[in-house]
Amino acid sequence: MNEEWRTDENAMPSSLVKLLKEIEETNLWYGMILLQNQFSAVSIQEYSNLLTNASSTDDFYKWLLPYHDRQSESLKIEAACNPEQTEVWEKYASLFEGHDYLGGYVRELHHRSKHEICDLITCVLVEWKSWMSKKDDWEKWLQALAFEQKQHRQLDMKNPVSEIERVTGGVEYLPEPSIWSVKLIPQVSYRPWVLTIRTSDVKLFFYPVKEEYLLEPGIPSNELIRGHKALGDELRLKLLFQLQKRPLSLQELSGQFNISKTTLHHQLALLKAAKFVSVEKGIYSINSRKLEDFSSQLTRYLGTEL
Secondary structure: OOHHHHHHHHHOOOOHHHHHHHHHHHOOOHHHHHHHHHHOOOOHHHHHHHHHOOOOOOOHHHHHHHOHHHHHHHHHHHHHHHHHHHHHHHHHHHHOOOOOOHHHHHHHHHHHOOOHHHHHHHHHHHHHHHHOOOOHHHHHHHHHHHHHHHOOOOOOOHHHHHHHHHHHOOOOOOOOOOOEEEEEOOOHHHOOOOOOEEEEEEEEEEEEEEEHHHHHOOOOOOOHHHHHHHHHHHHHHHHHHOOOOOOHHHHHHHHHHHHHHHHHHHHHHHHHHHOOOEOOOOOEEEEHHHHHHHHHHHHHHHHHOO
């Protein structure tokens, strides 16, 4: 969407362009996400009200300061509770040396007053919403996000790892020490990438909504096309049949089919690209859930879903 954003910038109000550049240069967009993690606001007005209330509490900087590690949490809290102590803030900022932006982000928080931070965040949200809501795709984006929420209203809490992978479309996440909650947040503007952020006890995955939700009826998604191409071959179907019995190595598959490893590797790569198989330490296994989801996707596309 780079070309579209460049076109937008030329048409945006100069005040919005200025605000967006300031948010980018200060990296306060990172703080906006950390605050929303605390607020879970459903509107900009609610977010703004909660932000104003938070600015008068000791939690304001606790929520805004980025997580480094468990050992430095006490330093983070000390900085958050003592915004006037430059030495403490500089010590915490120095922990992020080498990171692309977090060190500068911490220093920016310290140099700005709470009022300045709140005013900047509120202004950019209000102007951004005003601009984006005029786009032709606005209603379609909202509908896609609403549908995504509806699709995943019920999750299998007994199988969190597989559920995270299913909902996000492929994120492989294993539990981490001190992480007690994982939040899965759909987004449309950063597709096809997944943005990952963590706090001291929460992991957040901002994953892209499925392309099919954003297409006009009758237009197949690239995922649907890629999946059918992967399945449209006799050998690849036979490979899936064998892998559903048990995981196999390339050597074992080569022996079963009497085919060169080079040829098999190419065929498995096509299945892997479609996410129908996965490989770990040279062992290939079938992704049964992905195949089931793919079947459901075809049903939705054809409009035959009950």
